[in-house]
Amino acid sequence: MGDTHFIVAAIDFGTTYSGYAFQLTQDYDSKNPTLKIMSPQAWNGGRTQLTSMKTPTCLLLDNNGDLDCFGYEAEDRYADLCLDNDHGNWYYFRRFKMRLHDSSGLGTHTEIADESGRRLPAIKVFSRSIEALTGHLFKLLEDKSISVKPTEIKWLLTVPAIWDDTAKGFMREAAKRAGIPSENLTICLEPEAASLFCQYLPVEKFSMCGEKGFSDSKPGTTYMIVDLGGGTADITVHEKVSAGNLKEVHRASGGPWGGTFVDSEFIQLISSIVGGPIMAAFMKEQKYDYLELMREFEAVKRKIGLGTKDTINMKLPVSLNETCLKVVKKDLKQLIKDARKDKQITFVSDKAKFDAKLLQGCFRKATDKIVSHMKGIFEKEPCGKKISMILMVGGFSESPFVHDVIKDAFGNKAGLSILIPNDAGISVVQGAVVYGRQPKTITSRILRFTYGVKVSPEFVQGKHDPKRHTVLDGVERCDGCFFKFIDIGTTVEIGHKVTEKYKNTVANSTLVTVEVFTADETNSSPTYVDEHGCRSIGSLDVFFFT
Structure with a gap:
């Protein structure tokens, strides 16, 4: 299907950073589909000059909720607005993707708060962000004298594999509202995209620990993909099969243990020293300086390793010290001493010198959870030992x-x-382009949920809950039963079909609405659709014509 479009374009909408990649159909090489995949080089900005192939997931909207700017530009513009105390009539959202990690209650009317507590519908925030990314793509194509319509592009939108169907459907709707035609859009799972991309990388494109490179692996090789993003750790196990195809042998799992987890731990560290009220006041009243502090920490995160022993210099904002004096009449140095951290945090001029172990501790909770989860998969039979x-x-x-x-x-x-x-x-965004070209290379997946439909069978005394008793078209029935049609953990190949027969509860009806539900691993065989672990993912209207 990819060859029928002028361009295949993938959007990687991340928690911390976002970006896109694309490939002209004329440049596609089936033997090495990673050739001539282009990603913009303009995503390097910000006053600290952090270099990145992507841009921060930061969105600035005007008072009407219309797009102003995105990424580094949004960060800088909002910082200037805060500096001038002119940010009250703007909406500024950052790192909001994780709102979809737990999608319970998620819908098109769900609202999320921006950095100042002002609220907008989440669907608008996500669609405006996708609109900004697609707009950047079209501007880049225009600069290259390439004229193309949205309908001439095959679009890929990456999502974590551990997301449920509700969150994936939400992202599809957001993309539609951003101007991406639904019939041209494919949702791509992030670990799968990265796995495909790495199939074609030469050995010199990896840093390695061990004897075997990826290009050396043969059919039957089983490997774990550990996709660590800004928000989530998304872990899957794949096996290479013939003709360069892949199959999933352990279903996607993981948790919210990405880079922003480390940021939260750093904020908790500072809060433990100055106190929660001071940190809350600083984050609310000194937004410019708070942004600069987190930029400073982002640069530190990219340097610190397990073996780092030297002290780490960071510039702490003067306004943090001023907030300490304002709230508790003590300066920052005194609070550090009171917290018994004065041997771990010292000052030279306007720089704070952090003991490496103190900042390494900000990583530990995330990495401990990641390692523990990986070890759990290694212990599982039969895939773990392979x-x-x-x-x-x-x-x-x-x-x-x-x-x-x-x-x-x-x-x-x-x-x-x-x-x-x-x-x-x-690797994820470029791999998504490869997936757009070769969607059938993922030959099978393992279901993360049980799927079923809501039914109303004839009521059976002693079997069904009396509170669910109802009468439909003169027949006593039990309302809201879960009828399973496929189990969690089932391996499904491309084109897999399930056939079930259902009876209409109302005679001569020309329309039947079939409600589809999922059940997670906490309750994989529910009796009723409103039990813990069950969630509605949509409905199908079936029409009967006579």
């Missing part, structure tokens, strides 16, 4: 500390190689 490689992708995988922790935990495991592509942060 894993011969760990493939680390995603922006958080580029952290030296994460490198070191994974190598320390698994580097001595016999026969196991650990591979990290040199550009781990863009």
